Amino acid sequence: MDKKISIIGAGAVGASVAQVLAIKNIADISIFDIVEGVAEGKALDIQEGAPHFGFDCKLQGFCTQDPKEYANLKGSDVIVVTAGLARRPGMSRDDLLVKNIGIMKDVGEQIKKYSPDSIIVAVTNPADIMAYALQKASGISPERIIGLGGSLDSSRFRTFLAEALNVSVRDVNAFVIGGHGDDMVPFIHYSSVSGIPISDLLSEEKIQEIIKRTRFGGGEILNLYKTGTAFYAPSISISVMVESVVNDQHRVIPCAAYLTGKHAENYKVSNAFIGVPIKIGKNGVEEIYDLKFSEADAKEWMKSVESVKKNNKLADDYFASH
Ligand SMILES: NC(=O)C1=CN([C@@H]2O[C@H](COP(=O)(O)OP(=O)(O)OC[C@H]3O[C@@H](n4cnc5c(N)ncnc54)[C@H](O)[C@@H]3O)[C@@H](O)[C@H]2O)C=CC1
Numbered sequence: 001m002d003k004k005i006s007i008i009g010a011g012a013v014g015a016s017v018a019q020v021l022a023i024k025n026i027a028d029i030s031i032f033d034i035v036e037g038v039a040e041g042k043a044l045d046i047q048e049g050a051p052h053f054g055f056d057c058k059l060q061g062f063c064t065q066d067p068k069e070y071a072n073l074k075g076s077d078v079i080v081v082t083a084g085l086a087r088r089p090g091m092s093r094d095d096l097l098v099k100n101i102g103i104m105k106d107v108g109e110q111i112k113k114y115s116p117d118s119i120i121v122a123v124t125n126p127a128d129i130m131a132y133a134l135q136k137a138s139g140i141s142p143e144r145i146i147g148l149g150g151s152l153d154s155s156r157f158r159t160f161l162a163e164a165l166n167v168s169v170r171d172v173n174a175f176v177i178g179g180h181g182d183d184m185v186p187f188i189h190y191s192s193v194s195g196i197p198i199s200d201l202l203s204e205e206k207i208q209e210i211i212k213r214t215r216f217g218g219g220e221i222l223n224l225y226k227t228g229t230a231f232y233a234p235s236i237s238i239s240v241m242v243e244s245v246v247n248d249q250h251r252v253i254p255c256a257a258y259l260t261g262k263h264a265e266n267y268k269v270s271n272a273f274i275g276v277p278i279k280i281g282k283n284g285v286e287e288i289y290d291l292k293f294s295e296a297d298a299k300e301w302m303k304s305v306e307s308v309k310k311n312n313k314l315a316d317d318y319f320a321s322h
């Protein structure tokens with residue numbers, strides 16, 4: 001195929017997104033992992049299912065114990081980064097920062113070396129900070145880097161709203177902004193069912209219950225799995241972002257994007273990746289939409305901003321000393 005997607009990290013999320021994207025049949029897929037045999041095995045395993053779905057894309061796996069294998073990133077339209085540690089019960093996503101930032105530094109440097117023109121999708125947690133770290137390590141222009149968060153969090157939010165209202169998820173339009181952490185902001189004022197505001201349909205108490213469940217959606221799955229975190233909903237959420245780049249679809253999805261200029265002014269945070277509604281196309285983040293905040297929304301938003309800023313400071317300290 002003439003398009004190429006690379007996935008770094010062939011664990012639960014990486015392998016699952018590889019399969020979803022293979023079924024979509026939009027690009028050849030290269031998978032990378034540091035553990036020998038994992039990426040090679042997952043690529044072959046997914047490929048062997050092709051006859052049933054009839055996908056023609058080719059999958060290949062590479063072990064990055066030999067960093068030269070990263071040369072196989074060359075020519076990637078999109079690179080999805082899922083390499084690193086996932087949390088265990090009792091941990092927050094932020095507890096992964098110190099371990100995962102070193103991996104992002106290595107991965108970012110390899111991307112810079114072999115495929116600096118790609119669009120990067122940062123998935124490894126804490127994702128807003130890992131997007132920031134990947135940008136620093138790769139030097140890639142920030143609008144070519146998109147972090148996962150809102151795409152997944154909004155999918156959970158829509159699922160819970162549809163369930164409460166007993167309506168099709170297709171008619172629920174709702175999104176979550178802010179950092180992909182405990183302070184994310186399910187944004188009720190722009191949420192509706194086919195245009196009918198959510199606040200006309202559900203009591204304030206029910207809405208607050210759904211907001212809380214959405215915020216801890218990742219934790220709910222972690223507490224069920226115990227040995228790992230969510231990967232089915234994450235992989236589908238990543239696939240729509242990737243497909244929007246590969247096929248230049250201009251989907252509007254909340255994701256972590258780098259805020260500067262007038263957007264930084266509107267969102268009261270600059271030079272940081274944080275979840276806002278963006279238009280995704282072949283050039284990555286093609287537009288950032290500025291939302292209007294009520295006083296209460298602004299309070300919630302600023303909590304999330306402060307948490308992202310605090311973590312970016314840790315990332316800056318790491319890069320200053322490594
Ligand atoms: N942003 C988001 O919304 C979401 C983020 N995540 C995050 O994605 C990451 C991956 O999650 P899972 O796939 O469930 O974990 P996993 O443990 O199943 O897979 C991680 C993979 O990364 C590989 N890896 C580790 N260091 C590497 C390196 N230096 N180079 C290449 N590969 C390396 C491991 O060998 C492993 O196969 C975690 O940080 C998790 O928290 C997961 C779900 C949603």
Ligand SMILES: O=C([O-])CC(=O)C(=O)O
Nearest residue numbers: 087093125218219229230
């Ligand atoms: O909960 C986690 O650590 C994984 C994740 O980000 C999510 O599922 O939202």
